[in-house]
Every structure is written in C-alpha cells, then in structure tokens.
Amino acid sequence: MVERQLRRRGITDSRVLAAMTRVPRHRFVPPERQWEAYADYPLPIGAGQTISQPYIVALMTAALELTGTEKILEIGTGSGYQTAILAELAREVRTIERITALSLAAQDRLRTWGYANVRFFIGDGTVGLPDEAPFDRIIATGGFPRLPALLLAQLADSGIFVAPVGGRTFQHLLQVRKHGDTFTQADLGGCRFVPLTGKEGW
Numbered sequence: 001m002v003e004r005q006l007r008r009r010g011i012t013d014s015r016v017l018a019a020m021t022r023v024p025r026h027r028f029v030p031p032e033r034q035w036e037a038y039a040d041y042p043l044p045i046g047a048g049q050t051i052s053q054p055y056i057v058a059l060m061t062a063a064l065e066l067t068g069t070e071k072i073l074e075i076g077t078g079s080g081y082q083t084a085i086l087a088e089l090a091r092e093v094r095t096i097e098r099i100t101a102l103s104l105a106a107q108d109r110l111r112t113w114g115y116a117n118v119r120f121f122i123g124d125g126t127v128g129l130p131d132e133a134p135f136d137r138i139i140a141t142g143g144f145p146r147l148p149a150l151l152l153a154q155l156a157d158s159g160i161f162v163a164p165v166g167g168r169t170f171q172h173l174l175q176v177r178k179h180g181d182t183f184t185q186a187d188l189g190g191c192r193f194v195p196l197t198g199k200e201g202w
C-alpha cells in the first residue's frame with residue numbers, strides 16, 4: 001500500500017508514510033472486509049459511513065504538515081483509522097463523532113493499542129470544541145457545503161485546516177492556512193466524501 005498507492009502518487013512525507021506502515025488498517029474495517037483493507041478504495045464501516053481510501057488519508061495527513069508538537073481537532077472519528085494516524089504524528093488529538101456506536105468502537109480500538117494522547121467526543125463536530133480552542137490543526141473527514149466559519153475561528157495563528165468542501169457527493173479537498181486575520185486556500189483536488197450533518201454541515 002505504501003509503495004504502490006502512496007509513494008507512487010507523490011506522497012513524500014516520511015513521517016506520514018511511516019505512520020501508515022505502523023497502523024494496522026485491517027483492524028479498522030469489519031472482519032468480513034479485512035482481506036481488502038489495504039485496497040485502493042474506501043470501505044463501509046457500518047451506519048452508512050466509510051473509511052477513506054489510503055491515498056486520501058495520506059494526502060490529508062501530509063497537508064496538515066505535522067511536526068509532532070500540534071494539538072489537533074478531528075471531525076468524523078468513523079473507524080478511528082485517521083485518528084490513529086494523527087495520534088502517531090501529533091502531540092494531542094481531540095476527535096468528534098456524531099454516531100455513538102462508531103465512536104465507542106473506535107475508542108475500544110485505540111485504547112487497546114495504548115494511544116494516550118486522544119480524547120473522544122460524541123456530538124456535532126461542525127461546531128468544534130470552543131472550550132478547547134485554539135487548535136494548531138483541524139481536519140474533517142466528511143464534506144462541508146461551504147467553509148465552516150465556527151471551525152476556522154478555532155484555528156490558531158499559522159494553523160492549518162484540511163477538509164472536503166463542495167457538493168453532497170463531490171467536493172474539493174481544501175487546505176486553508178490562517179495568517180493573523182486572513183486565510184489562504186489551496187485546492188488539493190477533487191474527492192468524494194460522505195456529507196457531514198450538523199450546524200455547519202448538511
């Protein structure tokens with residue numbers, strides 16, 4: 001997966017590649033899909049949700065430009081796979097999931113492997129965690145109809161926000177960087193994510 005799907009498509013961040021080598025992706029998918037856990041596509045994880053394709057996980061993680069000191073907010077815990085990758089690469093992770101069963105399953109998985117730097121929340125992640133702000137990085141693994149003002153307000157200065165923004169079935173993966181009161185934006189390409197529901201979602 002790392003050689004054929006990630007490196008070949010231009011993922012060069014060695015910390016990201018190492019984290020994706022370490023985290024056992026097959027433990028994050030349903031038992032009957034384990035044989036295809038490392039394939040080049042997303043897979044269902046229950047409750048109508050999906051675990052993202054490995055390349056998309058790598059692309060989003062690389063776009064966060066992590067050095068190991070960051071406090072991150074993740075919206076859409078899902079299986080917890082992206083959460084585990086973030087926990088490997090940053091100081092602290094807060095992750096929010098709206099579906100209780102998915103969050104509890106992800107909590108079980110991550111506790112089993114001893115990630116002590118992750119805290120789980122159940123609820124509408126599109127409003128963020130104002131009490132815990134600011135965050136050095138914010139990542140959402142579901143799509144927004146537009147850039148979410150409430151979340152961008154919780155980004156630290158020089159912080160980076162990475163999320164799909166656009167239509168219900170097709171979005172652009174955006175990397176938004178905060179500089180004081182202004183933001184700059186880079187388009188990392190087209191993508192298909194499940195929509196986020198909630199106040200700043202659909």
Ligand code: SAH
Binds near residue numbers: 078080082201
């Ligand atoms: N990163 C996940 C993929 C999750 S798919 C993984 O690696 O498995 C997107 C997730 O966002 C789904 O689990 C969905 O239930 C959740 N979600 C949708 N709207 C949300 C909201 N408003 N707040 C928090 N989570 C939400």
